[in-house]
Amino acid sequence: MLGEGIAKGLIETARNFLGSYVNKDRLTTVQYPEQRLPQAEATRDFPFLVYDGEDWQAGLRCVGCQICEKECPPKCIFIEKSTDKKPDAVGKPQFYPAVFNIDISVCMSCQICVEVCPFDAIKMDTAFELSTVDRFGGLLWDKARLAKPNQHYHHVHPTEAAEVDGRLAEERAKADAKAKAAAEAKTSAPPPAAPPAAPPANSGVSSTS
Amino acid sequence: MTALAYNSLHHASPQAADQIFLIVQHWIVSHAPAGLQSLLAILLSVVAIVGGFGLLFAITTILERKGLGRIQNRYGPNRVGFFGSLQPIADAIKSLTKEDIVPQTADKLVHLLAPILLVLAAFSVYAVLPVGRNMVLVNLDAGVLFFFAIGSVTEVAVFMAGWSSRNKYSLLGAMRAIAQMISYEVPLILSSLTVIMATGSLSTVTIVEKQAGFSRILPHWFLFTPWGFAGFVLFMIAATAESNRSPFDLPEGESEIIAGYYIEYSGFKFALFFLGEYLGMFAISGLAITLFLGGWNAPLPFLTWVPSYLWFFAKLLTLIVAFIWVRGTLPRLRMDQLMNFAWKFMLPMALLNLITAAVWHFMPSGPVRWLVSIVLVVVPYTLLGRNQMHKSHLEKRVYRFAE
Numbered sequence: 001m002l003g004e005g006i007a008k009g010l011i012e013t014a015r016n017f018l019g020s021y022v023n024k025d026r027l028t029t030v031q032y033p034e035q036r037l038p039q040a041e042a043t044r045d046f047p048f049l050v051y052d053g054e055d056w057q058a059g060l061r062c063v064g065c066q067i068c069e070k071e072c073p074p075k076c077i078f079i080e081k082s083t084d085k086k087p088d089a090v091g092k093p094q095f096y097p098a099v100f101n102i103d104i105s106v107c108m109s110c111q112i113c114v115e116v117c118p119f120d121a122i123k124m125d126t127a128f129e130l131s132t133v134d135r136f137g138g139l140l141w142d143k144a145r146l147a148k149p150n151q152h153y154h155h156v157h158p159t160e161a162a163e164v165d166g167r168l169a170e171e172r173a174k175a176d177a178k179a180k181a182a183a184e185a186k187t188s189a190p191p192p193a194a195p196p197a198a199p200p201a202n203s204g205v206s207s208t209s
Numbered sequence: 210m211t212a213l214a215y216n217s218l219h220h221a222s223p224q225a226a227d228q229i230f231l232i233v234q235h236w237i238v239s240h241a242p243a244g245l246q247s248l249l250a251i252l253l254s255v256v257a258i259v260g261g262f263g264l265l266f267a268i269t270t271i272l273e274r275k276g277l278g279r280i281q282n283r284y285g286p287n288r289v290g291f292f293g294s295l296q297p298i299a300d301a302i303k304s305l306t307k308e309d310i311v312p313q314t315a316d317k318l319v320h321l322l323a324p325i326l327l328v329l330a331a332f333s334v335y336a337v338l339p340v341g342r343n344m345v346l347v348n349l350d351a352g353v354l355f356f357f358a359i360g361s362v363t364e365v366a367v368f369m370a371g372w373s374s375r376n377k378y379s380l381l382g383a384m385r386a387i388a389q390m391i392s393y394e395v396p397l398i399l400s401s402l403t404v405i406m407a408t409g410s411l412s413t414v415t416i417v418e419k420q421a422g423f424s425r426i427l428p429h430w431f432l433f434t435p436w437g438f439a440g441f442v443l444f445m446i447a448a449t450a451e452s453n454r455s456p457f458d459l460p461e462g463e464s465e466i467i468a469g470y471y472i473e474y475s476g477f478k479f480a481l482f483f484l485g486e487y488l489g490m491f492a493i494s495g496l497a498i499t500l501f502l503g504g505w506n507a508p509l510p511f512l513t514w515v516p517s518y519l520w521f522f523a524k525l526l527t528l529i530v531a532f533i534w535v536r537g538t539l540p541r542l543r544m545d546q547l548m549n550f551a552w553k554f555m556l557p558m559a560l561l562n563l564i565t566a567a568v569w570h571f572m573p574s575g576p577v578r579w580l581v582s583i584v585l586v587v588v589p590y591t592l593l594g595r596n597q598m599h600k601s602h603l604e605k606r607v608y609r610f611a612e
Binding site: 003028 | 276279281283534535537538539593597
């Protein structure tokens, strides 16, 4: 009969209405500023620049290769590469970004910059309460604001950071071993007929930058 | 008449509580110079109506938001004041301080007048609503006619808003509103006609007086007759459509035409539209109470000592809760469903209900009259309802090109 479905619907909404006063489990709302849900580990919001050691200017992993700037879909990254070289965290001379700006009002949190970075220098942060009264300066983040220590990376994404650290240490060890072998070969014997098959990953990429 | 009521009633205390507003009004008016007394009396009544129903509007907004929230297992507003009770004040401050944007190509004068006309029309109809014993601004002989005539002005206001904004969505919304309001005005008036047939009067005060009294404990409301019940249901459905409320809120369907005819309104003008819409809902609920629910009469014989205006507002709040409940339950209709329902179900039912009312009037009272009237209501309902249900049979959609 006409109206049966309406009556059923009215009973259902009445049950919801009354149930929400009786059963607290029905109310799933989290009262946000006071209550917070734990963030998932894979949470990502805006990128930050990782640095090793204590001094952010000396320890910045970024070498200003500008790959992320070129790959960024909304073009929110602006990099000015340095003309001189400075020793990086391990003491090797490298270029560095003279200017590194991200406009987080443009950034769409796609993480492509993180995926293309060959140096694990840029990672995603989990901070999201970033509102500001200055919509130009307050949203254009410079190098100083973007730089965060590796410990911070471990804090926000522990699993991922451990994996990255392990890989970096492995590559560094491999590069050290190769350098040592090359030095030994140079001192002990005349150069061999065939050069090493492949250059180490680290030096290979830095030569392109 | 009110002066007489004042003299005769202010001795006994229940009657004094019942007539407290009239007594206060007379006391204030008696201090004014003789020439201004009648004007002052009218002004005081107007202020009371505007203040009282304005307050009811504020209460309803918070009730509605809380109620809808609970229906959807949310809290609703709970930040401003105690459990969000001061939310209407925050909303009022917000709408008063917001920027008023008028589109550059809009017809500025009409754009400005539309919300004002809507609120004026919505407030005007309260003049004939008896909210309590002796509490009616003007007892017009053609009160119900006045109500429907002024009520139709809201359609003009809606179309003014939609047309003057020079926006395709607002025009679409206005067109929908006009089509819907005119379609549903027919069953609205036809269903209220049964009451006018029964009472032989268009005066709202007389209609309420005719519903006073009790048979044992059953009040003589028209709701408790077969034709009155059917008429009340038809009236409330048409009233929902008339006040543009869900499930008949096509003119302002957010998902299709954003906000319909008031899309280009902001700030205080938007608040005026909001106010006008709610006032229209209260007014038409008030008319439903007057016509079918016995006006300000008490529902039970031993409760007649409760002041009459309290009964009116209790009934009004009940109807408002019903409106909110329906809004929280039903999804929006499609335009063809809306029109089919109006012309193929509501209109025949309202016309048949007139016959039922006539049969009821001319048959001698007794169980036979009840039986015949109930059959006259239920059988067409079932048949027409089956017709509606049959039409809404859905088939599985076959996609020929998209797979």
